[in-house]
Each structure stands twice: as C-alpha cells, then as structure tokens.
Amino acid sequence: MDPRSEVLLRQAELFGGSVLLAGLPADDLLGQLPMALGWSWHAGDHARLDARFAERTTFSVTPPQAPFDCAVLFLPKSRELTSYLLDAVAARLPGGVIYLVGEKRAGVERAAKQMAAFGTPRKLDSARHCQLWQVRVEQAPDTPELSSLAQHYSLQLADGPLNVVTLPGVFSHGRLDVGSALLLDYLDKLPGGHLLDFGCGAGVLGAVLKRRYPDSQVTLLDVDAFAVASSRLTLAANGLQAEVISGDGIAAAPAELSAILSNPPFHQGVHTHYQASEDLLRQAAKHLRKGGQIRLVANRFLKYPPLIEQHIGACHTLADAKGFRIYKAVSG
Incomplete structure (x- = not known):
C-alpha cells in the first residue's frame, strides 16, 4: 500500500x-x-x-x-x-x-x-x-478552462517556425528542454514508413517529424493524459495531423515501425525511475521492422549503450554536448 x-x-x-x-x-x-x-x-x-x-x-x-x-x-x-x-x-x-x-x-x-x-x-x-x-x-x-492555462512558444526552425502548446504538468512546460533541442538536429535521413515519437510530451518531436516527413505515418505516444492533450494542441496549432495515443510505455506502441525517436522519461514525481526508458531499449526491436532505427537523447551519465547493443544493435553516438548524448541503432 x-x-x-x-x-x-x-x-x-x-x-x-x-x-x-x-x-x-x-x-x-x-x-x-x-x-x-x-x-x-x-x-x-x-x-x-x-x-x-x-x-x-x-x-x-x-x-x-x-x-x-x-x-x-x-x-x-x-x-x-x-x-x-x-x-x-x-x-x-x-x-x-x-x-x-x-x-x-x-x-x-x-x-x-x-x-x-x-x-x-x-x-x-x-x-x-x-x-x-x-x-x-x-x-x-x-x-477552470484548461486551454486557457496553456503556455505557447515558438521554435525557429530551418523550415519555418513551429508553434508549441504545453499544459500544466507536462515535461518542460513553456520551454524547450536542452535534450530535445539537441535531438532536433539529428532527425535527418530517417527511413520512410511509420515513425513514433515515444514519450511525446508537448509533441515537439512528433510535429517536427510530421512536417519534415509528410508522407510518413507519425504516431505520438505518452503515458500522461495532459501530455497527450498538449501534443494534440501542438499539432493543431501547426495545421498537422498525426495519431496521438496514450499508453504505459513502449508496449502500447504499434508494430512494424521504421523509426522510434525519443527523449525518454526517467523521472516520475519526486522519485527517479528508469523503468520506462529501460523497457523501451529492451523491447524496441519488437516494434521496429527489420532495418528500423531508434534515435534517442539521454543524459550522459545514463548507461544506455550496453542495453542498446544487447537488445537492438550496434550503438552509435551521433552527438555529445551539453551533458547529453544522441544515440542511434539499427534493428537487425
């Protein structure tokens, strides 16, 4: 209890x-x-x-x-x-x-x-x-009118501004976190098909993916109802359509994905939890098609490469900056 x-x-x-x-x-x-x-x-x-x-x-x-x-x-x-x-x-x-x-x-x-x-x-x-x-x-x-409590900000990206809408309680409310900002620079040359933004938060990655890869199916997934609502507001604010679903971790994700993109969560409340992130790395291959990719950003101190190597494939570090690393792996 x-x-x-x-x-x-x-x-x-x-x-x-x-x-x-x-x-x-x-x-x-x-x-x-x-x-x-x-x-x-x-x-x-x-x-x-x-x-x-x-x-x-x-x-x-x-x-x-x-x-x-x-x-x-x-x-x-x-x-x-x-x-x-x-x-x-x-x-x-x-x-x-x-x-x-x-x-x-x-x-x-x-x-x-x-x-x-x-x-x-x-x-x-x-x-x-x-x-x-x-x-x-x-x-x-x-x-209270929840939408009136939303915070709005704009990201100046190469293909134009992206409007982001965040609701109270959503990760990095009212601002773009450092890790996600770094990952945005490493979303090029993704394989066509079905793309997943895992732990979507306010939907920044998912919205960028849908705009950059309009012919790809994009799904955004989060465990938190306020994050799901925020992602839908962000997509709408940019005239984009994508599937937004709620679920408890990667087990709720679709199969046959061509790529999983994530700034995976590892905090819950005042306690530190790594379960959702570690489950992602252990189970991602079950949701990726052969040759599918995972790209994620993580704090440098988190020991994710061994899990990636064990469960997905060879782990490549695409970037190491500001206390974060971008990892990439291809499913065999």
Whole structure:
C-alpha cells in the first residue's frame, strides 16, 4: 500500500461516502473505500486500477461527471498542475471539503497553502513521511478552462517556425528542454514508413517529424493524459495531423515501425525511475521492422549503450554536448 494511502486510511471515517480520489496510486485504496471513485491521468495506473476495479476510475484531464461529496488530491509534482486540479475539484464542491495528501519532501506543506484561496487549510495528520490536509470550500472558483492555462512558444526552425502548446504538468512546460533541442538536429535521413515519437510530451518531436516527413505515418505516444492533450494542441496549432495515443510505455506502441525517436522519461514525481526508458531499449526491436532505427537523447551519465547493443544493435553516438548524448541503432 502506498504510504499516502496508508495516511488516508488512518482517517478512514472521513472517506466512507462518494469521495473522488484524484491522482490515486495503483494500490488497494479503492478496495478499502468501496464508495470511492478514481480519477487518473497516468495511463499505466489507470489500466491497473481498471483491471481490478472496473468502471470505478476515469482517465482524463478533467474530473469525472459522476457526483462526489468530497475529494482527495494526491499531490502531483508540478505546482501549476496542483493549482489546476485544486480549482477543478473545488469548482464542483462549493461548501464541500477537499483533502490534500502528499510526501513531505514533495512539498505538501507548500502546496497546502494553495488551498487558502478556498478557505482555511488545516493539517489533519502526519505519518509515513506524508501529511494530510483539509480545506472547506467557502469560496468556490469558476470551473477552470484548461486551454486557457496553456503556455505557447515558438521554435525557429530551418523550415519555418513551429508553434508549441504545453499544459500544466507536462515535461518542460513553456520551454524547450536542452535534450530535445539537441535531438532536433539529428532527425535527418530517417527511413520512410511509420515513425513514433515515444514519450511525446508537448509533441515537439512528433510535429517536427510530421512536417519534415509528410508522407510518413507519425504516431505520438505518452503515458500522461495532459501530455497527450498538449501534443494534440501542438499539432493543431501547426495545421498537422498525426495519431496521438496514450499508453504505459513502449508496449502500447504499434508494430512494424521504421523509426522510434525519443527523449525518454526517467523521472516520475519526486522519485527517479528508469523503468520506462529501460523497457523501451529492451523491447524496441519488437516494434521496429527489420532495418528500423531508434534515435534517442539521454543524459550522459545514463548507461544506455550496453542495453542498446544487447537488445537492438550496434550503438552509435551521433552527438555529445551539453551533458547529453544522441544515440542511434539499427534493428537487425
């Protein structure tokens, strides 16, 4: 059981009714709270929860339509996303109660101050290195319009400007990260066919690929619902059409790809996770056609070449700059 869930269950009498659990972990909390509903924006967590608790979770960037008496927000990493999520549930709960639970080192005390816009936050419990806060919604906000919270920026590329739209919580919100900027310089001479932007984020790579290779099928894949929504907005802002899908890692990708391009994720919340990136390297060959390529950017300290050599093919370093490396391999 996730320690945040354990803290909630110490106060289980508060959550016996129709409570919305927003951003809940994929543990047994729904089993312990049979009247609760789940709202997730992580495709993997949602799939695991839905397999165990059918039709009790929603995968979306907006709260489920089903009514709820109170809501618990599991603290996300992003302050901007926290603000949106709090507003989204508070707008549905005038006079109701919102709870916030999170790890101390994730900044739950700081995040609790964001609830002061609705009323007076109160700490209810502290255990398992986590805290549980409560606020009664005395001043309910208007329902937030997610698109109005988007940040826009333009990339000046050789074939013209690219307009990028990012939503709260999406990696590198409002700016282009250094790794992706480096990879953009190494997208030439890709084989024709089906191209995949894995871990697409705001859709920068996918949009560039579709514009540069208009005759190729392009798919963008991410585990996060807000990233999927951002990618669709970025494509639309540039008059481009491509498939955008959600899924938990490379297993959700199509087969017979001609190339996989990625700035693969290795952070989740306040913890460091390499699973999605390592799974990508171990399983990419299953999704690539013979002679298909993978090109990815990674922090220099990450030991990816041995995995690439073992599971895909000979690993070539195309660039080494600014603490990042661009790797390329061809599937045999």
